[in-house]
Amino acid sequence: MQSLPSAPGPDTLPLYQRLAQALRSEIAAGIHPVGSGLPTEIELCARHGVSRHTVRAALRLLVDQGLIERRQGAGSRVIADTPPVAYVHTIRSLSELFSYTRDTTLEIADAETVTLGEAEAAAIHWPPGTRWLRITGVRWTADRSEMVCHVTVFVHARFAELLTDVSRQDGPIHALVEARSGERVEEAVQEVSAAAMPPAAARALGTRTGAPALRILRRYLDASGAPMMVAVNWHPGDRFAYTIRLRRDDEPA
Amino acid sequence: MQSLPSAPGPDTLPLYQRLAQALRSEIAAGIHPVGSGLPTEIELCARHGVSRHTVRAALRLLVDQGLIERRQGAGSRVIADTPPVAYVHTIRSLSELFSYTRDTTLEIADAETVTLGEAEAAAIHWPPGTRWLRITGVRWTADRSEMVCHVTVFVHARFAELLTDVSRQDGPIHALVEARSGERVEEAVQEVSAAAMPPAAARALGTRTGAPALRILRRYLDASGAPMMVAVNWHPGDRFAYTIRLRRDDEPA
DNA sequence: TCTCATTTGTCCGTATGTATA
DNA sequence: ATATACATACGGACAAATGAG
Numbered sequence: 001m002q003s004l005p006s007a008p009g010p011d012t013l014p015l016y017q018r019l020a021q022a023l024r025s026e027i028a029a030g031i032h033p034v035g036s037g038l039p040t041e042i043e044l045c046a047r048h049g050v051s052r053h054t055v056r057a058a059l060r061l062l063v064d065q066g067l068i069e070r071r072q073g074a075g076s077r078v079i080a081d082t083p084p085v086a087y088v089h090t091i092r093s094l095s096e097l098f099s100y101t102r103d104t105t106l107e108i109a110d111a112e113t114v115t116l117g118e119a120e121a122a123a124i125h126w127p128p129g130t131r132w133l134r135i136t137g138v139r140w141t142a143d144r145s146e147m148v149c150h151v152t153v154f155v156h157a158r159f160a161e162l163l164t165d166v167s168r169q170d171g172p173i174h175a176l177v178e179a180r181s182g183e184r185v186e187e188a189v190q191e192v193s194a195a196a197m198p199p200a201a202a203r204a205l206g207t208r209t210g211a212p213a214l215r216i217l218r219r220y221l222d223a224s225g226a227p228m229m230v231a232v233n234w235h236p237g238d239r240f241a242y243t244i245r246l247r248r249d250d251e252p253a
Numbered sequence: 254m255q256s257l258p259s260a261p262g263p264d265t266l267p268l269y270q271r272l273a274q275a276l277r278s279e280i281a282a283g284i285h286p287v288g289s290g291l292p293t294e295i296e297l298c299a300r301h302g303v304s305r306h307t308v309r310a311a312l313r314l315l316v317d318q319g320l321i322e323r324r325q326g327a328g329s330r331v332i333a334d335t336p337p338v339a340y341v342h343t344i345r346s347l348s349e350l351f352s353y354t355r356d357t358t359l360e361i362a363d364a365e366t367v368t369l370g371e372a373e374a375a376a377i378h379w380p381p382g383t384r385w386l387r388i389t390g391v392r393w394t395a396d397r398s399e400m401v402c403h404v405t406v407f408v409h410a411r412f413a414e415l416l417t418d419v420s421r422q423d424g425p426i427h428a429l430v431e432a433r434s435g436e437r438v439e440e441a442v443q444e445v446s447a448a449a450m451p452p453a454a455a456r457a458l459g460t461r462t463g464a465p466a467l468r469i470l471r472r473y474l475d476a477s478g479a480p481m482m483v484a485v486n487w488h489p490g491d492r493f494a495y496t497i498r499l500r501r502d503d504e505p506a
Numbered sequence: 507t508c509t510c511a512t513t514t515g516t517c518c519g520t521a522t523g524t525a526t527a
Numbered sequence: 528a529t530a531t532a533c534a535t536a537c538g539g540a541c542a543a544a545t546g547a548g
C-alpha cells in the first residue's frame with residue numbers, strides 16, 4: 001500500500017484530493033496511457049489504503065476534469081493525459097453569440113417560403129432544392145439610431161407554420177422556434193468571413209456595394225446535427241467587430 | 254415527510270436525481286427565491302426521508318447546474334432560478350483560437366523594438382509611447398503552398414530579451430513567451446472585423462490593396478489584465494473564414 | 507441466448523473535522 | 528466560546544450494466 005504525499009503542516013489537502021493528484025501524476029507520467037484502463041475502485045482502495053467513498057470522490061474529480069470516463073460494469077478509462085480544457089468562451093444564450101444582439105431589434109421586411117437555388121444553397125452549406133421559410137430584414141440598435149446589419153434567416157420548412165406571425169414578434173427567432181416547436185438547439189456553428197457587401201444588403205443598409213463587410217453565418221443544429229435554422233448577417237466592415245473573450249479554465253492543481 | 258415523485262415502472266430515476274428535480278421545481282416555483290437559503294442538509298434528510306449522502310448527491314447536481322452555491326458553515330444559497338443555458342466554445346490551447354494556426358508556420362520577416370506611434374497604438378487599443386518588440390511576417394500553410402495571413406505581433410518590451418532568437422524558433426510566440434518568462438496568459442480577447450487590406454499586408458500576400466480582408470486582433474492578457482502580447486492578422490477575405498462551434502452545455506436533467 | 511463474475515452506481519449508517527455565524 | 532452546517536472519511540449492502548464464456 002502506498003501512502004499519499006502529505007505536507008507536514010496542518011494545511012494538507014483532503015485525502016481524496018491527494019489521491020486525485022497522485023492519479024493525475026500517474027496518468028501524466030504514462031503509467032496509465034490514454035486509452036488504457038485505470039485500476040478498479042476496489043484495487044485503488046487496497047493500493048492506497050482508503051475507503052471506496054474516498055476513491056470515488058477522487059475519480060469524480062478526474063471525470064470533471066475530463067481525464068477519465070467511467071462506465072458502469074466496464075471500469076474507468078483514461079481519455080486524456082492532460083486537462084484538456086485550456087480556455088473557454090461561455091455564453092448564456094445564443095443571442096450573445098454576437099454580443100450586441102441584445103438591445104437590438106429586428107425589423108422584418110419580408111418572409112416567404114422558398115426553394116433554395118444553387119447560389120443560396122451553397123452560401124449556407126446545404127443542398128439546393130430544400131424548402132425553407134426565408135425571412136429578411138434589418139437589425140437596428142435599441143434606440144433605432146443605427147443599422148447593425150442586414151439579416152437573412154432560413155428556417156426549416158417544418159417550423160414555417162409556427163411562425164406565421166413572426167413579423168409581429170420580437171426576440172430572437174431561434175428562441176421563438178425553440179419555444180413553439182419544443183425542439184432544442186443543441187449546437188451552433190458560426191462562420192465569420194470578410195467579403196464585398198452584396199447589392200441587396202448594401203441597398204438596405206445604405207452603404208456602398210462592394211465595400212468590405214463582415215459576413216457572419218450561423219447554423220443552428222438539432223441533436224442529430226441537422227440544421228434547424230441558418231442566419232446570414234452582413235455588417236458594414238467599418239462599423240462593427242466581433243469580439244470574444246476567453247478565460248483560462250484550469251485548476252491550480 | 255414528503256415522498257419524491259416516482260413513475261410506477263421500473264424506469265424511475267435514482268433517488269438523488271428525483272430529489273434534485275424536486276428542489277429545482279421548488280426553486281423555479283419561487284418557494285426558494287434567488288438569494289434565499291435552501292434548507293439544511295439535515296432538514297432535507299428529514300423532510301424527504303433520505304440519507305444525508307443522497308441529499309448531498311442531489312445538491313451537488315444543483316451546484317453543477319449553477320443553481321445554488323454552498324459554503325461550509327453557512328449553508329446553501331439559491332443563486333439562479335433557472336438553469337443558465339450555457340453554450341461553450343472550448344479550445345485546448347490558444348493556438349486553436351484560429352483553428353488552422355496549427356499546421357502552419359510563421360515566416361518572420363522582421364523583428365525590432367519600437368515605440369508605438371499614434372496610429373499603431375490606436376489599432377491595438379493601447380496608449381502610444383510604450384515600447385514593444387514588433388515582429389512581422391507571413392503565416393504559411395504547413396506545405397508552404399499558400400499564404401494564410403500577414404502577421405504583426407507586439408510583445409511587451411520586458412520580454413524582448415527572451416526572444417532574441419525568435420526568428421529561428423517555430424511554434425506559437427505566446428507559448429515561447431510563457432515558457433521563457435514563466436508568466437501565464439490568463440485571458441485572451443479576440444476581435445474580428447472586416448476592413449480594406451492595407452498596403453503592407455497586400456504587398457506581403459500578393460493581393461490587391463483595398464480588397465475585403467478579415468482583420469483579427471488578439472490581445473493576450475496576464476492575471477492583472479495587462480497585455481503581454483498583441484497580434485494583428487490580416488487574412489485575404491475571399492480565402493479564409495473564422496469558424497467556431499458552440500455546444501449546449503447542460504444536463505438533460 | 508443465457509449465465510455469471512466483475513465493476514460501477516446507488517443508498518444507507520456513523521463519526522469527526524472545520525468554517526461560519 | 529458555542530452551536531450550526533457543510534466537508535471529509537470510514538463502514539456495509541444491494542442494484543444495474545458490462546463482458547466473457
